[in-house]
Amino acid sequence: MKIIVTGGAGFIGGNFVHHMVKKYPEDEILNLDLLTYAGNLETLKPIEDRPNYRFVRGDIADREFVFALFEKEKPDMVVNFAAESHVDRSITDPEVFVRTNVMGTTTLLDACRTYGISRYHQVSTDEVYGDLPLDRPDLFFTEETPLHTSSPYSSSKASADLFVLAYHRTYGLPVTVSRCSNNYGPYHFPEKLIPLMISRALADEPLPVYGDGANVRDWLHVSDHCEAIDLILHKGRVGEIYNIGGHNERTNLEVVKTILRALDKPESLIRFVKDRPGHDRRYAIDPTKIETELGWKPKYNFDTGIRQTIDWYLNNEDWWKHIISGEYTGYFEKMYGERLA
Numbered sequence: 001m002k003i004i005v006t007g008g009a010g011f012i013g014g015n016f017v018h019h020m021v022k023k024y025p026e027d028e029i030l031n032l033d034l035l036t037y038a039g040n041l042e043t044l045k046p047i048e049d050r051p052n053y054r055f056v057r058g059d060i061a062d063r064e065f066v067f068a069l070f071e072k073e074k075p076d077m078v079v080n081f082a083a084e085s086h087v088d089r090s091i092t093d094p095e096v097f098v099r100t101n102v103m104g105t106t107t108l109l110d111a112c113r114t115y116g117i118s119r120y121h122q123v124s125t126d127e128v129y130g131d132l133p134l135d136r137p138d139l140f141f142t143e144e145t146p147l148h149t150s151s152p153y154s155s156s157k158a159s160a161d162l163f164v165l166a167y168h169r170t171y172g173l174p175v176t177v178s179r180c181s182n183n184y185g186p187y188h189f190p191e192k193l194i195p196l197m198i199s200r201a202l203a204d205e206p207l208p209v210y211g212d213g214a215n216v217r218d219w220l221h222v223s224d225h226c227e228a229i230d231l232i233l234h235k236g237r238v239g240e241i242y243n244i245g246g247h248n249e250r251t252n253l254e255v256v257k258t259i260l261r262a263l264d265k266p267e268s269l270i271r272f273v274k275d276r277p278g279h280d281r282r283y284a285i286d287p288t289k290i291e292t293e294l295g296w297k298p299k300y301n302f303d304t305g306i307r308q309t310i311d312w313y314l315n316n317e318d319w320w321k322h323i324i325s326g327e328y329t330g331y332f333e334k335m336y337g338e339r340l341a
């Protein structure tokens with residue numbers, strides 16, 4: 001089985017490549033990534049010499065490139081993680097979100113349609129459902145919850161999902177879609193909440209918290225997300241959407257305080273800052289479908305997962321300090337520059 005994983009130099013895609021390369025030595029994993037600011041090949045260092053792993057640099061929205069790659073590689077499956085993923089960036093520059101998240105997806109779908117595929121999997125997000133009120137803890141997102149997006153990011157992801165499902169209905173393309181809650185864990189880019197707070201707390205720098213910190217997110221350890229996608233690829237029903245979440249709701253303020261306690265740092269480091277425009281209040285996933293149909297169960301709860309994550313950041317300072325210093329961008333040249341010349 002040859003599997004193209006797009007966005008495999010990013011946070012979740014990188015963890016997924018690790019998972020697949022180790023678990024399925026007989027499968028070939030081809031990591032296709034443009035290496036934007038969010039792509040970091042140092043994440044793949046521990047597995048880059050495995051015989052069943054390869055990296056190719058390219059843009060999923062570049063039709064000529066994608067078709068030439070499919071012509072050459074004839075993949076059996078595609079798992080699409082590649083995306084612009086940061087909500088704040090989508091507010092300042094929405095256009096690149098349309099290009100990568102929507103046009104990149106339709107380009108991949110067209111290539112799958114042209115060359116044939118046994119599965120196309122779209123990695124989506126619970127943000128396509130919008131948000132839930134803070135005073136209704138009884139409400140959860142199910143796969144039937146209407147799409148109701150808030151940001152340019154979630155709108156681009158919802159559009160992509162609709163194209164994926166339309167390609168199943170119209171052309172019979174064997175697709176699946178997963179919508180996951182917020183992830184945390186190793187190799188998370190330090191602009192996102194949890195790694196940002198860990199790295200700043202370690203440096204005794206102020207921790208910026210949006211608004212009053214009451215916004216609620218449903219946190220899932222990235223390895224539980226990877227297991228879920230693996231299950232959907234191998235056992236999921238074609239044409240279906242699966243929500244993924246582990247019932248680990250926490251306010252942003254609770255998350256920050258947990259990190260400060262674990263690192264033995266004072267709460268006086270917390271600074272409340274002006275809220276993000278249109279900030280979603282609460283996300284909460286109902287994972288009944290994937291649990292009952294595919295037998296998925298998360299291995300981590302928030303308390304065990306955050307401890308493991310903090311330990312990982314303490315033991316892998318080089319990885320995240322290279323990002324903060326910008327050194328990580330030189331890794332591609334160092335590893336592949338000569339080979340490409």
Ligand SMILES: NC(=O)c1ccc[n+]([C@@H]2O[C@H](COP(=O)([O-])OP(=O)(O)OC[C@H]3O[C@@H](n4cnc5c(N)ncnc54)[C@H](O)[C@@H]3O)[C@@H](O)[C@H]2O)c1
Pocket residue numbers: 006007008009010011012013014032033034035036037038039040058059060061080081082083084085086100104123124125126157179180181182183184189
């Ligand atoms: N992070 C979360 O909590 C979360 C939760 C649910 C769903 N998701 C979804 O999971 C996927 C991965 O998220 P992430 O947090 O790992 O993102 P990320 O920003 O860490 O990684 C995205 C990767 O995509 C690559 N990329 C960007 N544009 C590209 C292009 N045009 N062509 C090829 N590669 C390109 C980047 O270089 C990067 O390596 C996204 O689709 C996101 O919407 C994320």
